[in-house]
Amino acid sequence: MMGMLIRGAAVLTMEKPESLLPDGEIIVEGQYITHVGPAGSVSPERTFERVIDARGMLAMPGFVNCHTHAAMTLFRGYADDLPLMQWLQEKIWPVEERLEPEDIYWGTMLCCLEMMRSGTTTFADMYFHMDEAARAVEKAGLRASLSRGMIGLSPGAGEALDYSRRFIRDWHGQAGGRITTMLGPHAPYTCPPDFLHRVMEVAADLKVGIHIHIAETRAEIEEIRQKYGKTPVVLMDEVGLFEFQVLAAHCVHLDENDIRILAEKKVGVAHNPESNMKLASGIAPVTRLLAAGALVGLGTDGAASNNNLDMMEEMRSAALLQKVATMDPTALAAFDALSMATANGARVLGLHDVGLLKPGYKADIILINLDQPHFYPRHDLVAHLVYAARSADVETVIIDGRVVMEKRQVLTMDEEEVYHEVQKRSQRLVGTGL
Numbered sequence: 001m002m003g004m005l006i007r008g009a010a011v012l013t014m015e016k017p018e019s020l021l022p023d024g025e026i027i028v029e030g031q032y033i034t035h036v037g038p039a040g041s042v043s044p045e046r047t048f049e050r051v052i053d054a055r056g057m058l059a060m061p062g063f064v065n066c067h068t069h070a071a072m073t074l075f076r077g078y079a080d081d082l083p084l085m086q087w088l089q090e091k092i093w094p095v096e097e098r099l100e101p102e103d104i105y106w107g108t109m110l111c112c113l114e115m116m117r118s119g120t121t122t123f124a125d126m127y128f129h130m131d132e133a134a135r136a137v138e139k140a141g142l143r144a145s146l147s148r149g150m151i152g153l154s155p156g157a158g159e160a161l162d163y164s165r166r167f168i169r170d171w172h173g174q175a176g177g178r179i180t181t182m183l184g185p186h187a188p189y190t191c192p193p194d195f196l197h198r199v200m201e202v203a204a205d206l207k208v209g210i211h212i213h214i215a216e217t218r219a220e221i222e223e224i225r226q227k228y229g230k231t232p233v234v235l236m237d238e239v240g241l242f243e244f245q246v247l248a249a250h251c252v253h254l255d256e257n258d259i260r261i262l263a264e265k266k267v268g269v270a271h272n273p274e275s276n277m278k279l280a281s282g283i284a285p286v287t288r289l290l291a292a293g294a295l296v297g298l299g300t301d302g303a304a305s306n307n308n309l310d311m312m313e314e315m316r317s318a319a320l321l322q323k324v325a326t327m328d329p330t331a332l333a334a335f336d337a338l339s340m341a342t343a344n345g346a347r348v349l350g351l352h353d354v355g356l357l358k359p360g361y362k363a364d365i366i367l368i369n370l371d372q373p374h375f376y377p378r379h380d381l382v383a384h385l386v387y388a389a390r391s392a393d394v395e396t397v398i399i400d401g402r403v404v405m406e407k408r409q410v411l412t413m414d415e416e417e418v419y420h421e422v423q424k425r426s427q428r429l430v431g432t433g434l
């Protein structure tokens with residue numbers, strides 16, 4: 001195998017803030033990165049199947065979106081400006097009842113298209129009809145951790161758990177390892193402890209992680225306190241959930257004890273600042289979580305509560321929100337926000353060879369076009385990425401060693417077909433035709 005050489009780019013490996021090569025060389029062989037070094041580190045005699053001249057670009061790991069509901073792109077702009085419980089119960093759950101499996105395929109495809117075009121290479125999804133979501137991911141070429149969301153209180157809970165078990169067996173490690181799976185009990189207020197015990201049995205049996213929403217709103221804290229006399233985090237800990245690899249979305253309303261538990265049990269937290277702001281759920285104590293040593297990644301949540309899947313915007317929102325919430329401009333510095341969006345996000349998903357540009361890591365690489373006004377002067381590229389960049393700056397996307405977008409041309413999906421299918425289906429679902 002001769003592999004692919006990327007040369008001429010500034011290379012941000014994300015290992016340390018100072019590990020930026022102003023002019024670097026990256027070799028990709030198969031799915032993996034096999035070399036990262038300065039210009040001239042690759043022998044001129046060596047030949048490659050493909051050489052990408054990336055002068056004027058910055059190479060960095062693709063973004064990892066730690067929490068979304070991919071096919072909710074179908075409901076973007078359908079129900080806005082409502083609090084979470086009302087939004088879910090009155091607006092979202094009724095239209096979700098009407099979703100057909102093929103809708104999920106196209107909704108997930110639109111999600112993949114939007115993510116790829118904004119530099120996201122990996123995402124964690126919790127939804128249903130997950131076979132269709134997996135097929136879309138397989139076709140689109142992204143990396144994803146997929147879970148079938150389960151409402152433990154619903155009459156269909158047993159069926160959802162059976163589906164999950166079968167789905168995990170069918171899909172875990174598929175698409176050359178791009179697809180992994182988790183169990184998806186929705187939240188402590190929809191999944192009582194007896195159901196969570198059944199979920200944990202399956203998790204132990206199939207050796208997969210658990211993706212759940214925790215402590216998203218004050219209403220949830222109140223409801224759990226009234227029912228169980230404790231916080232959602234303590235309840236989940238006592239149930240034994242944190243003995244597993246857990247991806248906990250939101251974690252907005254936490255006390256000091258909750259923060260200590262999340263850090264100690266190495267729970268992966270998915271922080272979703274824009275969804276939390278839009279639904280007025282609150283501000284997650286990210287600064288305190290990080291100070292306590294907790295593992296925190298970044299997510300967009302579904303497109304119906306954000307309303308886009310843009311990780312650059314999310315990163316910027318995360319940093320700005322922590323600063324204003326703590327009244328401390330040093331809070332969530334640029335490199336920390338960038339780590340949450342890449343390397344730490346991968347760890348939150350339990351992916352230990354994703355999120356850094358380093359030999360032995362999966363070749364999930366994005367090239368960002370630096371030849372633009374908002375990237376001058378070139379003082380600090382890390383600060384530029386967090387505070388000045390926008391998603392349209394992403395030129396080229398490589399996932400699992402394969403070029404899937406080049407010069408902003410998506411190579412794996414037919415964009416027009418995706419738009420057409422999504423428009424048609426969302427009209428049927430929510431009855432609006434623009």
Ligand SMILES: N[C@@H](CCSC[C@H]1O[C@@H](n2cnc3c(=O)[nH]cnc32)[C@H](O)[C@@H]1O)C(=O)O
Nearest residue numbers: 069092126127128149150151160213301302
């Ligand atoms: N209703 C499904 C299972 C739930 S999938 C995951 C659910 O999470 C919902 N969801 C989306 N965003 C949020 C959020 O921020 N908090 C809580 N739930 C959300 C989403 O609408 C979806 O219904 C069934 O038929 O079994």
Ligand SMILES: [Zn+2]
Nearest residue numbers: 213249301302
């Ligand atoms: Zn969610």
